[in-house]
Amino acid sequence: MKIIAWHKYQDKLSIKSKSAISKSIIEELANIPLSLRQNSESEEFTNQIKFNLVKLGYQNGYCVYTCLKKSKSNKRKIEIDSEREKLLNEIDNIVSEAKKKYDLGDHNFRNTEWLYDIHWYNDDADYCPKHLTLVQKAN
Secondary structure (H helix, E strand, C coil): CCCCCCCCCCCHHHCCCCCHHHHHHHHHHCCCCHHHHCCCCCHHHHHHHHHHHHHHHHHCCCEEEECCCCCCCCCCHHHHHHHHHHHHHHHHHHHHHHHHHCCCCCCCCEECCECECEEEEEECCCCCEEEEEEEECCC
């Protein structure tokens, strides 16, 4: 994922969007550490963006599809893959909390991509998506 530039996040009042979801996405991505943003093509950065969007999706009552990437780097493979496992474990906790708060049925987080990089959706009893709130694809 290549980021051309980051706009400086100032506060909630500076976001010029009428969409509550858009505002919450901007606020959530503003929490990504500067150290990760400096290497915008790393698996760590991509996984952190996806993690933040997964967390936000579940906090808003959506089911989520995305795939946290394993390391392609030989130098830092153990470190990156260990961080990925920590994020996946935290996602399990987030899903458990969301199931208590929202009617997500038998939903389990799907650590896989389906058409795009990330989806927020609601589905029916046959697991057919009936509403897509967010669909994101990296370049």
